[in-house]
Amino acid sequence: MKDPEARPDVIPDRPRCPFCEGTRTELHSLFGSHASVSSYWCRDCRSPFEFMKWGESGGDGS
Numbered sequence: 001m002k003d004p005e006a007r008p009d010v011i012p013d014r015p016r017c018p019f020c021e022g023t024r025t026e027l028h029s030l031f032g033s034h035a036s037v038s039s040y041w042c043r044d045c046r047s048p049f050e051f052m053k054w055g056e057s058g059g060d061g062s
Contacts, residue, residue: 015051017042 014025022044029039037050 011038011053012051015040017045017047018049019047020045 011027011030013027014023016023017025017040020042022042024043025040026043027038028041028048031037032039032050036053038053040049040051041047042049
């Protein structure tokens with residue numbers, strides 16, 4: 001679930017883990033497999049995951 005207060009231009013410090021929903025996550029690398037994702041590590045389930053840096057566009061190309 002997205003935080004309505006989150007800014008799409010700011011990389012989150014601790015996004016929720018998509019595997020275990022844990023909040024004890026840390027930034028592993030600013031760039032993941034693509035420039036548009038960051039790599040994170042979950043301390044709860046010990047899994048790496050990637051997080052999209054930018055939010056969804058309005059569908060009109062903006």
